[in-house]
Amino acid sequence: MLIREAKKNEVHLLKEQRFAAYQSFQKELSSKQWERLESNLAFASNSPSGMEVFVAEIGWEIVGSVALLSSGSTICTEKQKLSEYPEICLLAVTPEFRSRGVGKALIEHCIDMSKIRKQQSIxxxxxxFMKNAIDLYEKMGFTHVASLDFKPLDDDFTVSAFHLDI
Structure with missing residues (x-):
């Protein structure tokens, strides 16, 4: 598996990969929640300032992607405020390649990039609804920070915050 920075000419391909990766969660979300998620996925396809996108490639096929926002960038969440830490967002693994270490490798790459940049935390x-991802984050040492959780819509859907000292 190769982890590399996404190329500019892969924007459309990455958008499709992300949507395919998240499609299986549509049935767990209300139509408003799904629309909000689609909007976030599309936003990341534009690679806003301060965002790096990395891909996992197996045999020339992109099987996963993740975005890393530098500290001081606008965070991926609905809060739209500056983050004091680098932030991992929009981890997406193609369904056929789940449980093969792709997500873990992408997260480890983001952590390594943050360490190189002398960051203390991520x-x-x-x-x-991302129960498998939450299990992965906790196994990797991330801790839930309930005080930073928020509800982007006026419903029972919660976005959970996780933090790791590196």
Whole structure:
């Protein structure tokens, strides 16, 4: 498996990969929640300032992607405020390649990049429906920071915050 920075000409391919990776969660979300998630996925396809996108490639096929926001960037969440830490967002693994270490490798790459940049900590936010991802984050040492959780819509959907000292 090769982890590398995404190329500019892969924007459309990455958008499709992300949507395919998240499609299986549509049935767990209300139509408003799904629309919000689609909007976030599309936003990341534009690679806003301060965002790096990395891909996992197996045999020339992109099987996963993740975005890393530098500290001081606008965070991926609905809060739209500056993050004091680098932030991992929009981890997406193609369904056929789940449980093969792709997500872990992408997260480890983001952690390594943050260490190289002398960052002390890293954060991420994830939907409460992402149970396998939450298990992965906790196994990797991330801790839940309930005080940073938020509800982007007026419903029971919670976005959970996780933090790791590196």
């Amino acid at each position: 954060r991420l936010y994830t939907g409460c």
